[in-house]
Every structure is written in C-alpha cells, then in structure tokens.
Amino acid sequence: MSPRLFEALWDATLETLLMVGISAAIVWVAGIALAVVLVTTGKGQIFAAPRLHRTLGSVVNAVRATPFIILLVALIPLTRLLVGTTIGVWAAIVPLTISATPFFARIAEVSLREVGTGVIEAAQAMGCRKRHIVFDVLLPEAMPGIIGGFAITLIALIGASAMAGAIGAGGLGDLAIRYGYQRYDTTVMAAVIIVLIAMVGVIQLVSDRTVNRLKRR
Amino acid sequence: MTVAETFSTNRLDAAAPPTLDAGSSLIRIDNVSKHYCTRHTRVEALAEIDLDIRRGDIFGIIGRSGAGKSTLLRAINRLEPIDQGRVLFDGIDIQRLPPRQLLAARQRIGMIFQHFNLLNSATVADNLALPLKAAGIKNRHEIHRRTARMLDLVGLADKSAVYPAHLSGGQKQRVGIARALMLEPDVLLCDEATSALDPETTASILALIRSINRELGVTVVLITHEMAVIQQVCNRVAVLEGGRLAESGPVWQIFARPQHPATRALLAPLTLALAEDIRERLSPHPIGRDGQALLQWSLDGSEGDPLSLAALADRFGPEAKLIQSRIERLQGHAHGQLLIAIPDGTLPSVTATHPDVEVLGHVAASV
Ligand SMILES: Nc1ncnc2c1ncn2[C@@H]1O[C@H](COP(=O)(O)OP(=O)(O)OP(=O)(O)O)[C@@H](O)[C@H]1O
Numbered sequence: 001m002s003p004r005l006f007e008a009l010w011d012a013t014l015e016t017l018l019m020v021g022i023s024a025a026i027v028w029v030a031g032i033a034l035a036v037v038l039v040t041t042g043k044g045q046i047f048a049a050p051r052l053h054r055t056l057g058s059v060v061n062a063v064r065a066t067p068f069i070i071l072l073v074a075l076i077p078l079t080r081l082l083v084g085t086t087i088g089v090w091a092a093i094v095p096l097t098i099s100a101t102p103f104f105a106r107i108a109e110v111s112l113r114e115v116g117t118g119v120i121e122a123a124q125a126m127g128c129r130k131r132h133i134v135f136d137v138l139l140p141e142a143m144p145g146i147i148g149g150f151a152i153t154l155i156a157l158i159g160a161s162a163m164a165g166a167i168g169a170g171g172l173g174d175l176a177i178r179y180g181y182q183r184y185d186t187t188v189m190a191a192v193i194i195v196l197i198a199m200v201g202v203i204q205l206v207s208d209r210t211v212n213r214l215k216r217r
Numbered sequence: 218m219t220v221a222e223t224f225s226t227n228r229l230d231a232a233a234p235p236t237l238d239a240g241s242s243l244i245r246i247d248n249v250s251k252h253y254c255t256r257h258t259r260v261e262a263l264a265e266i267d268l269d270i271r272r273g274d275i276f277g278i279i280g281r282s283g284a285g286k287s288t289l290l291r292a293i294n295r296l297e298p299i300d301q302g303r304v305l306f307d308g309i310d311i312q313r314l315p316p317r318q319l320l321a322a323r324q325r326i327g328m329i330f331q332h333f334n335l336l337n338s339a340t341v342a343d344n345l346a347l348p349l350k351a352a353g354i355k356n357r358h359e360i361h362r363r364t365a366r367m368l369d370l371v372g373l374a375d376k377s378a379v380y381p382a383h384l385s386g387g388q389k390q391r392v393g394i395a396r397a398l399m400l401e402p403d404v405l406l407c408d409e410a411t412s413a414l415d416p417e418t419t420a421s422i423l424a425l426i427r428s429i430n431r432e433l434g435v436t437v438v439l440i441t442h443e444m445a446v447i448q449q450v451c452n453r454v455a456v457l458e459g460g461r462l463a464e465s466g467p468v469w470q471i472f473a474r475p476q477h478p479a480t481r482a483l484l485a486p487l488t489l490a491l492a493e494d495i496r497e498r499l500s501p502h503p504i505g506r507d508g509q510a511l512l513q514w515s516l517d518g519s520e521g522d523p524l525s526l527a528a529l530a531d532r533f534g535p536e537a538k539l540i541q542s543r544i545e546r547l548q549g550h551a552h553g554q555l556l557i558a559i560p561d562g563t564l565p566s567v568t569a570t571h572p573d574v575e576v577l578g579h580v581a582a583s584v
C-alpha cells in the first residue's frame with residue numbers, strides 16, 4: 001500500500017472515529033434520558049404518564065422501523081437546518097444520532113426495567129425524592145446492562161457511519177466504496193475491514209471488562 | 218457502644234428530640250378499606266380495619282396468605298394508597314399529606330423487607346448513606362460518622378466497604394435494619410423480615426429488633442407467618458382474615474383464648490397434639506375396672522403465679538400422671554396445655570371442682 005493510500009486510510013479512520021465519537025456522546029446522554037422517561041412514565045411507575053409514554057413509544061418504534069439508508073435521505077432537510085450542509089462528517093452526525101438514540105434507548109430500557117420494584121420501594125419508603133430514585137437507584141443498578149447495550153450501539157453506529165459515507169460523509173465507508181467498489185482495489189477494502197474489526201474488538205473488550213468489573217461486586 | 222448509647226448520642230443532634238411517652242397511640246388505623254381490581258375480579262384487600270398501635274409496641278400482624286397483611290403495613294407509609302378511612306401516624310393523616318410532607322413523614326418510618334432490597338451497585342456504607350441523602354444530609358464527615366455508628370449497632374463494623382452480594386442473608390438484613398434506622402425513625406415496619414432466613418439467623422435478627430425496641434424506643438410493626446416469632450417478640454398482635462380484622466389484643470390473651478376460627482387455625486401448630494399411640498387407644502367410654510381418664514387442662518394465663526406442683530396434685534389427686542405438656546411464658550403469663558391421666562374413679566370429683574378441665578376420653582389401665 002502506497003504512503004498516499006496509507007494516509008487516506010489514516011484520515012478516513014480519524015473521520016470515522018470523530019463521526020462515531022460525537023454521535024456516541026450524544027446518543028449516550030439522549031438514549032439514557034429517553035430510556036428513563038420511557039420506564040418511569042409507564043403505568044404504576046414514579047412519573048406515570050400513560051399518554052406521554054404511549055406517544056414516545058410510538059415515535060421510538062417509527063424511527064427504529066425506518067431503515068438507516070432511508071432515514072439518511074429523509075433527514076436531509078433537518079440536517080441542513082441544523083448544520084448548514086448535507087455533506088461531511090458533521091452532516092452525518094445528525095442522522096446517525098437520530099437513528100441510534102431510539103435503538104440504544106430500547107436496550108437501556110430493558111436494563112432499567114430489570115431493576116427490581118423492591119429497591120425502588122425501599123427508596124420510596126425511606127423518603128427519597130424521585131430525582132434520587134432515578135440517579136441513585138435506577139441508573140446505578142442498571143449500569144452494567146446499560147454499558148453492555150452501549151457497546152452494541154457503538155458497533156451498530158460504526159456500521160451505520162460506513163453507510164453515511166456513501167452520501168459523502170467521509171470516513172472508512174467512503175474510502176472503501178471509492179477504492180474498493182469503484183476502482184476494484186481490494187487492498188484498501190481489506191485494510192478498511194481490518195481497521196473496522198480492530199475498532200469493534202476494542203469496543204467489545206472494553207465493554208466486557210467494565211461490565212464484569214461492575215458485576216463482580 | 219450499646220444500642221442505646223448509639224441512638225441517644227444521635228438523638229442529641231436532632232433539633233427537637235422526640236418525646237417518648239410510652240403507651241400513647243403512635244399509629245391509628247381508622248376504618249381503612251382498600252380494594253384491588255384485576256381484570257376479572259375485585260379483591261377486598263382491606264375492609265374496615267380499625268387498629269391502634271402504641272408507642273413502644275412490638276405489634277405483630279398475622280393471617281393467611283392474601284389476608285391483606287402487606288397491604289395494611291404498606292398503608293402506614295403510603296406505599297399503598299387506600300380507598301377509605303384514615304391512617305394517622307403521630308396524629309398526621311399520612312394518606313392525605315402533600316408530597317413534600319409525605320417524604321418528611323416517611324423519613325420517620327423505617328421499613329425492612331423479606332428480600333432486603335439493598336442496592337447491589339453500592340457498598341454497604343453507600344447503601345446506608347442513601348436515606349441520609351434523602352434527608353438532605355450532605356456533609357461527608359457527618360455521613361461517615363452516622364454510617365459507622367449504625368454499622369457498629371448492627372454488628373457489621375467491618376463490612377462497610379463490602380458489596381451486598383458478598384454478604385449472607387442475615388448480614389443483608391442487618392444492613393437493611395441499619396439503613397432503616399439511619400434517620401432515627403419512630404417506627405420500624407417489617408414485612409416478613411425473617412422469612413428468608415434460617416432459624417438461628419432469625420433468632421439473632423429478632424434479638425436485634427427487640428433490643429432496638431427496648432433500648433431505642435422504636436415502635437415495631439411486623440408481619441410474620443411464624444407464630445413463634447409473635448410469641449418471642451411481640452406484645453400485641455392483630456389477626457387478619459380475608460381483609461378483615463379477625464381480632465387483636467395482647468399476645469398472651471389472643472394466644473390463650475383465640476376467639477376467631479382464623480386465629481385458632483393459625484395457632485394450631487402451637488397446641489399440644491396427643492401422641493399417636495394414645496390417640497389410637499382413646500375411647501369415649503370408660504374401659505374396665507382400672508381404666509384411666511385423659512384430661513386436658515389449658516392454662517390461659519389467668520392463673521397468675523406460676524403453677525406449683527403441689528397445686529397440681531391438689532387439683533388432680535395423688536394418682537394423677539402427667540402424660541404430655543407444653544407451657545410457655547408469654548409476657549409473664551403461663552400459657553399452654555397439660556395432658557393428665559387420672560383413675561376413672563376420681564373423674565367425677567375432679568370435673569365437679571374444676572369445670573375448666575376437658576375430658577378427652579378414656580384408656581385402659583396403663584397409659
Ligand atoms: N397489586 C395488586 N394487584 C391486585 N391485587 C393485589 C395486589 N396486591 C395485593 N393484591 C391482593 O390483595 C390481597 C391482599 O394482599 P396482601 O399482599 O396484602 O396479602 P398478604 O396478607 O401480605 O399475603 P402474603 O402472606 O402472601 O404476603 C390478596 O388477595 C392479593 O391477591
């Protein structure tokens with residue numbers, strides 16, 4: 001592989017990391033917030049609000065039902081409104097975030113639901129405010145599952161970011177399509193795949209370690 | 218440090234130490250009803266319950282599964298809303314308090330659970346810190362001081378940095394008790410707190426609960442399925458049956474003279490069972506010349522002083538034989554049953570002078 005190609009690979013990797021990194025940061029916060037709202041507004045829960053619960057559930061389902069490639073196109077007007085352009089790393093972050101947030105929220109929701117009603121009742125019985133119940137009981141108790149789910153989300157984000165590359169977002173997907181698909185350069189294709197495998201491997205390793213550490217206590 | 222010292226030094230920190238005039242009403246359950254609607258049926262979980270729990274009581278609630286015990290207990294700190302009636306805690310109408318004041322009231326009511334309900338993600342010390350956080354105590358030294366003191370009290374001083382997963386059931390319940398006592402509540406609610414523990418651990422947890430009651434003056438309301446628990450620690454007891462109050466009163470009275478069939482059924486395991494070999498030979502009619510009559514005499518606590526052997530001989534004659542017996546001391550009252558065999562010939566004079574003796578039947582010469 002020529003130094004020029006190597007440089008292209010390096011740049012593409014950085015672009016992917018940037019795209020995924022920023023999206024992931026937003027998804028972490030927005031997804032957990034959404035999951036907490038989904039769980040706590042349910043029937044009999046601390047912020048019970050059936051209408052809100054149903055509406056949010058439907059929105060989440062609608063976004064999750066839409067294939068990413070379609071979402072990418074459908075969100076173009078919103079992307080332009082938010083970042084002023086529809087091309088490049090920043091433009092890709094909008095659809096990536098919007099598609100991954102509901103995905104992660106549903107996974108986090110499962111972990112939050114698994115927190116026993118017993119601990120929540122214990123907290124209520126000692127006179128905890130709802131805010132304490134969310135931040136000191138629900139979230140810490142569900143954290144191992146949420147972190148495991150976040151690793152899955154990150155890996156899905158990397159896959160989606162490659163697709164976003166196809167509409168000019170840059171990154172590894174863009175590189176692989178330009179060289180591998182359009183110019184039949186299998187070396188670049190292979191290199192991209194190796195980099196992706198390494199990324200996914202590192203994410204899974206870090207996540208597994210963290211979850212194990214949390215669960216071992 | 219003894220239990221009392223621990224608590225009283227804490228008490229001094231409080232702005233106004235609560236008054237502890239023993240015997241006055243602390244929790245009043247006033248005509249409380251509550252129903253659940255499931256898809257097809259309507260369950261009357263509680264129906265017109267009236268109860269008075271006094272300061273210093275260890276108040277037991279017993280009843281079959283589904284009788285409404287948990288619902289009643291949870292109405293006290295409003296984990297369960299009710300349909301009708303009032304729950305007065307120290308004169309406060311708990312069920313109608315605005316949210317803010319409810320939180321404050323709940324901080325005066327500790328609760329422990331069958332499955333402990335500790336945070337698995339937090340160390341023992343952090344579990345104990347949660348109620349302090351709820352009460353707005355943020356000073357780290359203060360939190361450390363109070364958790365250390367309370368761990369000392371429940372005998373887990375060395376477990377502060379341990380996660381609950383590494384504790385035994387008994388230790389978890391001790392942490393549960395410590396957590397419930399962090400804010401120095403007036404009352405401790407226990408929903409089957411010892412049901413998941415082995416007999417030895419149960420005994421040690423009961424001893425802890427009793428010392429908390431005696432030395433700290435914490436009123437205790439406890440649900441249990443074990444009559445022995447009521448016998449060992451409670452001074453008063455209420456029996457629920459199908460959401461209704463079957464009866465309530467001092468333990469020795471209820472245990473000695475159960476009025477309601479539900480109570481009798483619950484107490485059945487405590488009553489003396491006639492030995493199999495005797496039961497097989499028991500006949501309703503006198504047998505032969507030197508037949509024996511089998512009598513059961515129940516002590517219901519009204520005799521006063523402990524039974525003297527001379528009094529026993531006096532009552533049943535010099536030839537009486539003690540076949541089986543079971544006597545417990547409940548709040549200073551002797552309670553139990555004696556099974557006595559006397560010669561058939563002396564039966565009429567014994568029953569004439571002691572009509573409270575029950576004739577179970579007759580057996581041939583030797584018992
Ligand atoms: N959340 C609920 N929804 C519907 N019915 C309920 C609910 N909670 C309790 N019940 C019903 O109310 C009645 C009383 O329940 P409760 O839990 O108070 O009984 P309990 O005396 O504590 O029983 P156990 O000894 O089994 O714990 C039962 O018939 C139960 O099925």
Ligand SMILES: [Mg+2]
Binds near residue numbers: 286
């Ligand atoms: Mg129950």
